[in-house]
Amino acid sequence: FAGAGGGGCPWCFSQVKGAIDEDVAEADIISTVEFNYSGDLLATGDKGGRVVIFQREQENKSRPHSRGEYNVYSTFQSHEPEFDYLKSLEIEEKINKIRWLPQQNAAHFLLSTNDKTIKLWKISERDKRAEGYNLKDEDGRLRDPFRITALRVHVAFPMDLMVEASPRRIFANAHTYHINSISVNSDHETYLSADDLRINLWHLEITDRSFNIVDIKPANMEELTEVITAAEFHPHQCNVFVYSSSKGTIRLCDMRSSALCDRHSKFFEEPEDPSSRSFFSEIISSISDVKFSHSGRYMMTRDYLSVKVWDLNMESRPVETHQVHEYLRSKLCSLYENDCIFDKFECCWNGSDSAIMTGSYNNFFRMFDRDTRRDVTLEASRESSKPRASLKPRKVCTGGKRRKDEISVDSLDFNKKILHTAWHPVDNVIAVAATNNLYIFQDKIN
Amino acid sequence: MSQKQEEENPAEETGEEKQDTQEKEGILPERAEEAKLKAKYPSLGQKPGGSDFLMKRLQKGQKYFDSGDYNMAKAKMKNKQLPSAGPDKNLVTGDHIPTPQDLPQRKSSLVTSKLAG
Numbered sequence: 080f081a082g083a084g085g086g087g088c089p090w091c092f093s094q095v096k097g098a099i100d101e102d103v104a105e106a107d108i109i110s111t112v113e114f115n116y117s118g119d120l121l122a123t124g125d126k127g128g129r130v131v132i133f134q135r136e137q138e139n140k141s142r143p144h145s146r147g148e149y150n151v152y153s154t155f156q157s158h159e160p161e162f163d164y165l166k167s168l169e170i171e172e173k174i175n176k177i178r179w180l181p182q183q184n185a186a187h188f189l190l191s192t193n194d195k196t197i198k199l200w201k202i203s204e205r206d207k208r209a210e211g212y213n214l215k216d217e218d219g220r221l222r223d224p225f226r227i228t229a230l231r232v233h234v235a236f237p238m239d240l241m242v243e244a245s246p247r248r249i250f251a252n253a254h255t256y257h258i259n260s261i262s263v264n265s266d267h268e269t270y271l272s273a274d275d276l277r278i279n280l281w282h283l284e285i286t287d288r289s290f291n292i293v294d295i296k297p298a299n300m301e302e303l304t305e306v307i308t309a310a311e312f313h314p315h316q317c318n319v320f321v322y323s324s325s326k327g328t329i330r331l332c333d334m335r336s337s338a339l340c341d342r343h344s345k346f347f348e349e350p351e352d353p354s355s356r357s358f359f360s361e362i363i364s365s366i367s368d369v370k371f372s373h374s375g376r377y378m379m380t381r382d383y384l385s386v387k388v389w390d391l392n393m394e395s396r397p398v399e400t401h402q403v404h405e406y407l408r409s410k411l412c413s414l415y416e417n418d419c420i421f422d423k424f425e426c427c428w429n430g431s432d433s434a435i436m437t438g439s440y441n442n443f444f445r446m447f448d449r450d451t452r453r454d455v456t457l458e459a460s461r462e463s464s465k466p467r468a469s470l471k472p473r474k475v476c477t478g479g480k481r482r483k484d485e486i487s488v489d490s491l492d493f494n495k496k497i498l499h500t501a502w503h504p505v506d507n508v509i510a511v512a513a514t515n516n517l518y519i520f521q522d523k524i525n
Numbered sequence: 526m527s528q529k530q531e532e533e534n535p536a537e538e539t540g541e542e543k544q545d546t547q548e549k550e551g552i553l554p555e556r557a558e559e560a561k562l563k564a565k566y567p568s569l570g571q572k573p574g575g576s577d578f579l580m581k582r583l584q585k586g587q588k589y590f591d592s593g594d595y596n597m598a599k600a601k602m603k604n605k606q607l608p609s610a611g612p613d614k615n616l617v618t619g620d621h622i623p624t625p626q627d628l629p630q631r632k633s634s635l636v637t638s639k640l641a642g
Contacts, residue, residue, distance in 0.1 A: 096640045097639055098639040107640075127636075127638065129637070131640040131641045151641045154637060154640075167587060168587055169588050170586065257583075257586075303579050304579070306582065306583070325579070355555070357555045357558075357559045358559040359558065359559065408554050408555055408558075409554035409555075409557070409558060411554075411559075412559075412561040412562045412565075415562060517640060
């Protein structure tokens with residue numbers, strides 16, 4: 080798919096959401112993107128604590144090209160800014176992660192979290208209204224009971240679809256440090272939340288109790304050497320989860336072995352060549368995201384310069400390493416000075432686990448086809464956003480001679496970072512968050 | 526899985542070989558970058574991933590205000606100006622006493638997202 084020879088890149092622009100103006104309000108910066116299990120719903124969270132959910136349009140014979148378009152379904156304020164007076168701590172309303180629950184009835188449920196509090200939201204549809212109540216008039220006033228002489232059954236009339244979001248559970252006060260991950264278990268009853276030093280296990284029905292399953296806080300904080308950066312439950316084995324660290328390691332834990340999983344069952348780390356160690360080594364090895372494959376056989380990690388695929392059966396080294404933007408290695412000094420070296424990029428698998436995607440700078444994002452070993456760099460920009468326009472692969476030039484359509488490393492815009500991307504669970508549809516805009520791309524076959 | 530990797534290597538001339546070469550060439554740029562950084566900031570500590578750096582990450586969002594300190598400072602420096610916050614208002618160090626004016630204004634973001642517009 081990454082562009083077979085003369086066939087051209089199969090990815091086409093589909094839609095872009097968000098304001099066009101140059102002045103981006105901080106609240107509008109998208110901080111998380113997630114498809115639900117069927118791919119019919121696409122949720123985004125932003126720095127202003129708001130959630131916007133898009134729904135895919137059904138196939139329509141009279142408008143064949145509208146099939147697969149995502150339109151606004153619901154939007155609500157999930158979290159608000161808070162101040163913890165006891166600890167003198169400002170709590171941002173920024174939504175760090177959204178995770179959908181598998182659908183069990185007509186309503187949809189999702190978990191959204193900021194730094195401190197996780198909330199379970201119910202999104203339900205109302206498309207009927209009732210008329211003919213016994214005790215109320217049509218305008219809502221109570222009827223005088225003595226005037227009621229006959230019994231009547233109310234009738235349901237269709238009304239314009241109304242989508243309501245309501246908070247059903249609030250899971251608060253369980254994290255001293257900042258929550259970076261939430262992950263729903265395959266048992267559909269529990270989920271985990273991870274902060275810098277601890278991981279907690281929750282039951283979706285119970286908000287006043289949480290079990291601590293990982294605690295890496297040292298007795299003496301001066302001895303702190305690493306923090307937890309991401310965590311996820313295994314897609315099928317409800318007793319297994321992994322968590323990654325700022326030192327580039329991944330630990331797999333089995334909750335059957337003990338109540339507190341401080342001792343890992345498996346430890347994944349790629350051996351480092353000591354002669355190549357530099358001041359930046361540890362910082363760029365910090366893992367910003369970890370994702371299991373849909374099959375559950377592999378997991379993928381994202382560090383600053385690469386994406387690695389690990390076989391869960393082999394702890395000694397990854398089975399694949401894909402360079403995202405190796406040309407940045409000779410820019411590490413300035414990337415450290417402007418803090419970009421601490422940017423946390425996410426990564427994702429396609430539905431069949433045959434391809435992976437991650438973001439980069441200059442609104443570029445990268446896709447790697449694991450079968451053909453091909454990779455491609457694409458750009459999310461308003462310039463290439465004509466309906467169904469094919470995306471043109473981009474190339475960054477590192478050497479002296481720059482070809483006409485290449486861009487040099489020094490011209491890259493490091494303020495345009497694509498940190499969040501999502502891939503439809505079944506189809507070749509991707510959602511890419513570029514600061515305050517959400518781009519949706521589809522492959523030509525659609 | 527490791528078997529699969531070995532089978533694919535010959536066809537590709539270098540899954541690992543290429544990576545090795547890249548890494549060897551990569552050592553020089555990374556070390557050069559390190560030298561550049563040390564030249565700019567000679568006092569930079571040896572261990573970047575150490576305790577100080579992580580502590581700063583854990584303390585994100587911390588805003589300190591001590592009304593006692595504030596009033597004492599005001600009383601002591603009746604005739605002088607209180608040292609005001611530098612460009613980085615989030616850094617509270619040394620003699621600087623945070624004042625109510627220094628604290629960033631609480632934002633209210635109860636406006637609908639432009640994605641939904």
